[in-house]
Amino acid sequence: MSWNKDTLLTLIEAQPNWVVEPEGECLNISNDEGIDVFVYVGNQQILVETALFSAANVKDKDRLNNLILRSHQLVPLTSICIKNIGDDEYYIAFGALSIDSKESVVLEEIETLFNNVSEFLELYSDDLNMEIVL
Numbered sequence: 120m121s122w123n124k125d126t127l128l129t130l131i132e133a134q135p136n137w138v139v140e141p142e143g144e145c146l147n148i149s150n151d152e153g154i155d156v157f158v159y160v161g162n163q164q165i166l167v168e169t170a171l172f173s174a175a176n177v178k179d180k181d182r183l184n185n186l187i188l189r190s191h192q193l194v195p196l197t198s199i200c201i202k203n204i205g206d207d208e209y210y211i212a213f214g215a216l217s218i219d220s221k222e223s224v225v226l227e228e229i230e231t232l233f234n235n236v237s238e239f240l241e242l243y244s245d246d247l248n249m250e251i252v253l
Contacts, residue, residue: 122218122225124160130222131158131229150233158229160218165225167232168213171239174201175208176249183246190242196228197235212239 120126124146131139131148138149146158159166177183187210191199202211212235214228 120219120222122160122165122220127158127160127165127225130225134226137229148229152233154233154236156229156232163218164215165218165220165228166213166215167228168211169232169236170204170209171199171212171236171243172247172249173207173209176247177210178246178248183243186243186246191239194235194238194242196231197239199239212236 124141124144128139128141128146131137131146136151140147142157144159148156148158150156154169156167156169159168174180187199191197197212197214200211200213201208203209212232214232216224216228220228
């Protein structure tokens with residue numbers, strides 16, 4: 120199956136612990152812990168991402184970036200990048216998969232990102248100027 124926004128919306132709406140709303144070209148999925156994930160279906164891949172924290176909340180960006188490069192592989196199936204959202208930079212956790220992925224793989228990617236958010240926040244909390252509430 121080759122996914123598009125509408126077929127993905129149908130799949131996600133059937134999941135009992137998630138709430139999904141179309142938002143522009145993306146789908147905004149919330150889990151029962153209040154974490155929001157955005158899913159975008161492109162021509163070749165599906166991107167699943169969530170903002171972890173603002174770069175403005177980082178004590179020492181060079182130190183944190185070094186730590187991320189050395190540790191993010193400890194958290195399965197998820198990578199981290201820095202992305203502009205509006206006028207601010209954010210650290211983003213994301214996963215990418217083929218547009219032709221099986222249904223179970225798509226659901227696993229979304230669920231894994233939900234699970235990995237708390238792991239990343241715990242792993243990097245000492246480098247932030249904010250308290251993490253999980």
